[in-house]
Amino acid sequence: MAYRWKNTLTHEDVTPKSAFLNRRQIMAGMAGLGLASIAPKGQAATDLEPTPLDVITQYNNFYEFGTRKDDPAKYAHQLTTKPWAVTIDGLVDHPGDYAFDDIMSQMTIEERIYRFRCVEAWSMVVPWNGFELKDLLDLAGVQSSAKYVAFETLYRPEEMPGQRAPFLEWPYVEGLRLDEANHPLTLMATGIYGDPMPKQNGAPLRLVVPWKYGFKSIKSIVRITLTDKEPPTSWNKSVPSEYGFYSNVNPQVDHPRWSQASERPIGGGFFAKRIPTLMFNGYEEEVAGLYEGMDLRKFY
Template identity: 60%
Template sequence: MKLNWSDVTPRVDYLDRRAFMVAGMAAGMAGLAPPAMALTGRPSALSTDEKPNTIAEITNYNNFYEFGTGKEDPARNAGSLTTDPWSVEIGGMVERPGSYSVADLAPENALEERIYRLRCVEAWSMVIPWIGVPLAAVLNKIGVQPGAKFVAFETLMRPEEMPGQQRAILDWPYREGLRIDEAMHPLTILATGLYSDPLPNQNGAPIRLVVPWKYGFKSIKSVVRITLTDQQPSCTWQDMQPQEYGFYANVNPQVDHPRWSQATERRVGSGLFAGRQDTLPFNGYADQVASLYQGMDLAKNY
């Protein structure tokens, strides 16, 4: 049975979440969104029935190098990011190129709730209740030309608001890409919300990619450009360290990172004595996506 987040999150956790947000706003904590109308997404059969992490865990432990390299840096530094107004430039091999607002891409009446596992390449994991729309629905509305084979994504470049970009930590702006069949897969979404609230800045506001069977770095945040192309796009981590970060980045417990094992993972928030859990092929989504890679050597196409 597939559940939505309110079914699997104990009420006390939900009330703690609200209390945390109110207290955070009162204290001026960076990156938490101001009070806003709740987002409502239709429950999806594609959601996991695993218990989601709390809002505090999700918003205070993550990677977003544009705001710093520490896990708490995004929450500490993201409050300066301006997310309204926002537009996403969509171009390349599409029928209707142009500049689109978040509401254009993810209208309220199209939102779905997707409770997904997240597996970081650093061997930690979470369960996150996203609110968003299938990327395929967006691309179908834009009109994909027949020759398009890949989708390229680019993050905002604004060093005056994103202090991490003031240093050459990465080759800015951050870039990622998917093969067209990966982009069109029903699991792939553009997320605009977390639990029932708009995305916090530190989690990729106002719109980000979520591809749950791939390592987290593929799910690019704060997207400002989407380009359809017939060439494999440039990807930031792959370009910087190709021996460690491949284009596909599918979760694969049998292919280790050169500096650590990928066979197990630590679930954030599971407690000091919970131990590690086995990592599942394709992060547990093999039944849905393994056919995309039939005949490929996933040790070479990592």
């Protein structure tokens, strides 16, 4: 069901197209002015820096293409995303391969402007397009015994050079508790700024869980499995002491190697100020109930 959640961030919080077209001049200008005085209205209330499209597409982690922030933009063009199908299996009534085009024809695409907070303490504001994960799960018919949802990224080393090195165990896997997956904020994103998802950002469809650290939002999904056991997740397998299954954005629980209390908005130029990180990335009102009674230090 579309439109279950209403944006509180508006396009005022995103850079207008005219601005991201000449970002360089703006950045140079900001640097000169000591910055931010030209930020659009509506920002004061939320303290948000706008994130231009070229920043979103040129700076991110997608280790399948390499570990540098500009590797995805450099190498993702090699990826073929047509045809594309998502296998939905496990504890569902209608397991099978769901063609991407068939999924799209049955979904209502809406825009969600979300904060995006990386575990590395940088952040953006991204205007996603997509549909709620719950709508896709309903299509497959989740059985009552299912408790978790496991996700898997495409494994295709000939097109994804990062997969030829053992940065992580491939394919990349992620997971959510079923109630997290069914939450109206949990999005299957298929586009940014009204255009189809750029390959470096996880084309053709990716998860977006805005109250969790970015690595939970798995990209280029080829399999969704409903299970009754907590599924393994890639970063947790790689460094369990640093990355937990839940990985909710939490300014009070530090990463062992850095503080999570604040974040650097990307795209603000050389003198961009850090901003405080919000509990559940600012979605506390919506999602705190999911974790009632849980020790979030233990379940990090």
